[in-house]
Amino acid sequence: MFSRDEVQLPGGIATPALVVDLDAFEGNVARMAAAARAGGFALRPHGKTHKSADVAARQLAAGAIGLSVATLGEAEAFARAGVDDLFIAYPLWLDDGKAGRLRLLAETVALRVGVDSAEAARRLGAAVRGSARPVEALVEVDCGCRRTGVQPAAAGAVAAAAAGAGLAVAGVFTFPGHGYGHDPAARERAARDEERALAEAVDALARHGLEARVVSGGSTPTAGQWRPGVVGELRPGVYVFNDAIQLGIGTCGPEDLALAAAATVVSVPAPDRFVLDAGSKVLGADRSPWVDGHGYLPMFPGATVTGLWEHHAVVRLPAGVRGPGLGAVVTVAPNHVCSAVNLVDELLAVRRGAVVERWPVSARGANA
Ligand SMILES: Cc1ncc(COP(=O)(O)O)c(C=O)c1O
Known part of the structure; x- marks a missing residue:
């Protein structure tokens, strides 16, 4: 998703923001629904990943029988949304x-x-x-x-x-x-x-x-x-968007990453390093034994997010790779998508370079 030579990000997004590549997302929803159907399984996706009534509606339309949730608050939020x-x-x-x-x-x-x-x-x-x-x-x-x-x-x-x-x-x-x-x-x-x-x-x-x-x-x-x-x-649950951990353990490919933080390059302190305006307050702080750093950049697959502050992600480039210039907007797939989604009010659904829908994170913060 949003790799250097694929889908282009829309201009004018106030960064940092979580964007959903609709084509990848729809592929993930359809593939899981088809796999469940083929095996004769009922599918009850976990809603804690997306916390979104819009995403739930698409999973249900694809054949899910209902939703799983982790908390009473999430259940209340999805019930209010009609699940x-x-x-x-x-x-x-x-x-x-x-x-x-x-x-x-x-x-x-x-x-x-x-x-x-x-x-x-x-x-x-x-x-x-x-x-x-x-x-x-x-x-x-x-x-x-x-x-x-x-x-x-x-x-x-x-x-x-x-x-x-x-x-x-x-x-x-x-x-x-x-x-x-x-x-x-x-x-x-x-x-x-x-x-x-x-x-x-x-x-x-x-x-x-x-x-x-x-x-x-x-x-x-x-x-x-x-x-x-x-x-x-x-x-x-996670399949609906995937994330850097799923990529790291090999259960999805870069093309299946359906959610990322759109982030602006705010500083280029050295040729091999640039800094983004997406920190732990939008990417989440999850570390994982299965991934290096704090996220995956589809436009710079060899890069590593070596440092994460609340409002800064420090990205190191491999030797010889030219980085983005000041003001460029790039994407970072979070390590753990469920935590990232819980940090924002809405997801921007993007297709062919345009924001086509805005999905409120209806069950955001419903942890109790
Ligand atoms: C009880 C339960 N069911 C289902 C899931 C969904 O699994 P995954 O996050 O691997 O998609 C989770 C995730 O933590 C879970 O705790």
């Missing part, structure tokens, strides 16, 4: 305030919530007791990421607690986050770990007389490793 089928893929711990909000939300949309403890399930059950629409619980299991989730064999006990608390237990979910990394074989292994863990969890529920209708997994790196069988629903 009526939401899965909070997170083990929510409800205090009184959140319990009240969840109950209200459950009256307006089809809602699923993750649980990974009997205690949280009981709180959830108490929060939505008597609600007109049932809230469904999905038990989270750990398939190797070692973040949240119970061991698969323990999923039955959590599910039984959820059912005992009056919740409708819909099934199980996991996140194969250990598939991130340079080694393609690790992605394969993570996808197989996911299948094994979910199959074991399904059996664990059955031993408690509970049927797992929903078996949900997926991430962007494990896309392409999916096999029909155990998993029924997939929740990739």
Whole structure:
């Protein structure tokens, strides 16, 4: 996207700004939808990546059955925007305030919530007791990421607690986050770990007389490793834009980068170095073991963002490469797109050198 000899950036953008290359974006949306369809999977993309009702509308139009979200606030924002089928893929711990909000939300949309403890399930059950629409619980299991989730064999006990608390237990979910990394074989292994863990969890529920209708997994790196069988629903998020981390680990090419910060060269202190007006307040501060520096410049593929301040990105050029002059506008794909999107009010959707739409980041900052 926006490489030296490809799509041109529109003039007149007040930088720094996050721009979306519509052609690349539409390709990403269509390819993931087609991959899910081909494998017979339901697609429930993760909305935390884009936090945008406009992006969600396009994913749903391409065949997604609903959205996954990470927080109650994101769920509320997407519900306000008209998305009526939401899965909070997170083990929510409800205090009184959140319990009240969840109950209200459950009256307006089809809602699923993750649980990974009997205690949280009981709180959830108490929060939505008597609600007109049932809230469904999905038990989270750990398939190797070692973040949240119970061991698969323990999923039955959590599910039984959820059912005992009056919740409708819909099934199980996991996140194969250990598939991130340079080694393609690790992605394969993570996808197989996911299948094994979910199959074991399904059996664990059955031993408690509970049927797992929903078996949900997926991430962007494990896309392409999916096999029909155990998993029924997939929740990739980052694929919609991709980012420097996905490029670094090899799950996308430069042509699949659909979002970047448009940034102006504000200083050229040395022939091998230039400074952009996009700092951590627009690129995000995520570092990664899989990428050098703080972002990827499609126009200068060999360059490295060696320094990042709030309002400065310092870019080093490889020997012999001529850099842009003062005032030039270049693009930088952030390391982690989900964090960058959360820093701006709107995304500028660009096609053939013109801004054709402005997408508000509707769920920006909805972290609670
Ligand atoms: C629970 C859960 N599901 C799905 C995803 C989406 O995966 P990815 O970010 O690799 O697209 C994430 C990302 O962190 C997640 O935490």
